[in-house]
Amino acid sequence: MQDNQNRRSPAAHVRRYILWSVLFGILFLLGCALLVVGIWYINTYNLEFKELLYTLASPLKGTGDGTMKQILSACVPPVCVLAALYITAVILLFKKQESTRTLRRVGAALCCVLLVGSMVFSLFAFRIPGYIVALMDKTTIYEDWYVDPDTVSITSNGKTKNLIYVYLESMETTYASTDAGGKQKGVNYMPLMTELANNYLSFTDKEAGLLGGFHSPSGTTWTMAALLATTAGIPFSFPLGENGHNKMSQRENFAPNLTTLGDILEEKGYRQMFLCGSNSVFGGRKNYFTQHGNYEIFDLYTARDEYYIPYDYHDGWWGFEDYTLYDVAKDKLTDLASDDQPFNFTMLTVDTHHVGGHRCKLCGYRYDERIANVVSCADRQLFNFISWCMEQEFYEDTVIIVTGDHPRMDTILIGETEDYDRTIYNCFFGASITPEGKTTERIFTSFDMFPTTLAAMGFTVEGNRLGLGVNIFSAEPTLAEQLGYEYLDTEIQKFSEYYIKEFS
Secondary structure, eight states: OHHHHHHTSHHHHHHHHHHHHHHHHHHHHHHHHHHHHHHHHHHHBOOOHHHHHHHHHSOSTTOOHHHHHHHHHHHHHHHHHHHHHHHHHHHHHHTSTTHHHHIIIIIHHHHHHHHHHHHHHHHHHTTHHHHHHHHTSBOOHHHHHOBOGGGSOEEESSOOOEEEEEEETTOBGGGSBGGGTSSBSSOOSOHHHHHHHHHSBOOOSSSTTSOOOBBOOTTOSSHHHHHHHHHHSSOOOOOOOGGGOOGGGSGGGSOTTOOOHHHHHHHTTOEEEEEESSOTTGGGHHHHHHHTTOOEEEOHHHHHHTTSSOTTOOOSSSSSOHHHHHHHHHHHHHHHHTSSSOEEEEEEOOTTOTTTOOOOTTTOSSSSSHHHHHHHHHHHHHHHHHHHHHTSGGGGGEEEEEEESSOOSBOTTTTTOOGGGOOBOEEEESOSSOOSSOSSSOOOBGGGHHHHHHHHHTEEEGGGEEBTEEOTTSSOOOHHHHHOHHHHHHHTTSBOHHHHHHHO
16 A cells, blocks of 8 residues: 555656656657758758768768758757757646656657658658668679770870869859850859860760760769779779778778779879868778879878968868969979979869858858859869969970869759759860760760870770770760660669679
């Protein structure tokens, strides 16, 4: 009798109520967090789960602080508001009779439904089912079509050119106006780059006179994957290592059997340098370039060591701004050109990175959307850099290739544009050869830039094919043209025993 009275005492009632409130509160907050993050992800990003997975599996060292702050600022406040509403409901419910029993029955049902529903919603928001389905299938795309650079001859008749390769972060042709070939109504955020493409050599998927570019298939849509695709002709499909970590960040494991552009140029006697304004470790970039071509690396920490920026400088984004990056590029190119050794100078900008870009002191406020100002600023800076290069003595002996690395990861300025219609900018200056086939209405991908870059420098690639890429200066159809882009994109998403065995 006494135990029964204790169980029914007010103190015991309060303890039970608090216990159930906390338990259901945890379920409620988990459900809310999944729902809020899923909605935010859909509204903010346009990523496949594979891209997200490899990014999350990479070490966080080197990521932009601003991006993390944007994620937290967008997702934490709504969850806090919902948590406050839950606490309010718990307090109001406590004042009513039979509150504990009501909380157990109704609260449990609602919280469980919310959690399960949010989990299902998140699965589709992050496109996980499609990723799993693709992995369950196998492909022979590499056995059928991959060309190992070590099995073909890469020769030259006479002196080949130096290479300056400029990767512009997230630079797609969507930013141009509709009448120029882009998707912006009544405004062109990249008029100078459009002018360069019209006046020099640019391959386009559209008809003559319209700005276009190449497609970015699955496994090429983030920076490290884009660098790999354009310099090795394969997508980034390496298996995750132990405990889910992306082991490409570890030196000994970055595709030791893969032959890349850097490997080929190192063998040909080129001095090579990779320049970026962030921490080169992020995503495995430093390991990739040092292992495949013995590149000299210049990044955020090098800029500090060489006094381009203060030792403790960080712009709150990824490192230092592109206007400093171009200053460094000019200095390093002047140094490289003073040597008799041919060079490959590869650089990567960052100001136009998601989410929304980084507004520097040169950007201004002409447009309401921040990224519109950042893209416009990037357009001017690139044009000024190309103009500077053209005034240098080394220009006559150098080919300059300017491309984006991949499409925008967020949805700003993209609107309802289909993924297939979002092509990557490209422009060639001083190429050693002229196209044998057409330059318009071409369907080509990041993979094709691998042999095309060598061809532009003056090398002859036996068969015009390397990796999964085809030299677009030749009249040979690309794999996307020969097999169909959708087929190619579908196949490279599948599991490949050849890929794991030969490249990992």
